[in-house]
Amino acid sequence: MKILYLIYQLVIALPIILVLTILTSLVIIIGSWLGDAHFWGYYPGKIWSILICYVLLIPVKVIPHPEVKQNTSYVFVANHQGAFDIFLIYGFLGRNFKWMMKKSLRKMPFIGKASEAAGHIFVDKSGPKKIYATIQRARSVLKDGTSLVIFPEGSRSFTGHMGFFRKGAFQLADELQLPVVPLTISGSFNILPRTGKYLTWHPMTLTIHAPIYPHTKGPENINRLVEESYKAIEQGLPPEYQGMIENPDQ
Secondary structure, three states: OHHHHHHHHHHHHHHHHHHHHHHHHHHHHHHHHHOOHHHHOOHHHHHHHHHHHHHOOOOEEEEOOOOOOOOOOOEEEEOOOOOOHHHHHHHHOOOOEEEEEEHHHHHOOOHHHHHHHHOOEEEOOOOHHHHHHHHHHHHHHOOOOOEEEEOOOOOOOOOOOOOOOOOHHHHHHHHHOOOEEEEEEEOHHHHOOOOOOOOOOOOEEEEEOOOEOOOOOOHHHHHHHHHHHHHHHHHOOOHHHOOOOOOOOO
16 A cells, blocks of 8 residues: 555656645735735635645544634644644644744745745744844734744654744743644654655644633743643644654754
């Protein structure tokens, strides 16, 4: 079965995905330039992600939480198992949101330009002014029900386990007094680990946890958001991926 799936990837799925990626990027760039970037920056990417999972025959299960409401802005934080985290969240979270992503992704062919046109936020840590500009950009996005999605580990896992959480996402939630919603991604690491070259068929699950609301403002609240988010996400993982293992590049 593994050989058949590999042949299917190379002969059928890969050409389709390349075409889908180029077309989706062009639609986002042109649509955002002509009209509403709020619409064009989200729905084409959502459809693209769903189609990629369908083309690769990957089953997806979403476990929602009734306390996560529509038309409410949240800071979503997720573990970062692998490249397929993007497709799982973009396609199946069911929320109009913007990514906070590494500025190096701006250089990716087609995807970088499309992400810029869609209004996703590139994190620039090169100096205090750049960091402040990133925060201001995030502040302008978090309104009218639009949310942010952030991977607080900052990089993909090498083992499937979570590393430590950086505090930037939680500081932003604290400053704006917004609820944090933890997301557990499971199965993405099994499909394509960070050091892998070929895909392995495996189901993916996205578990949406209860929102964590601010109680106060300041370091105490930030630490509480970090701890409760980490605990919720970890509990949603299979036992073999629970427990922190620090990533070398964190």
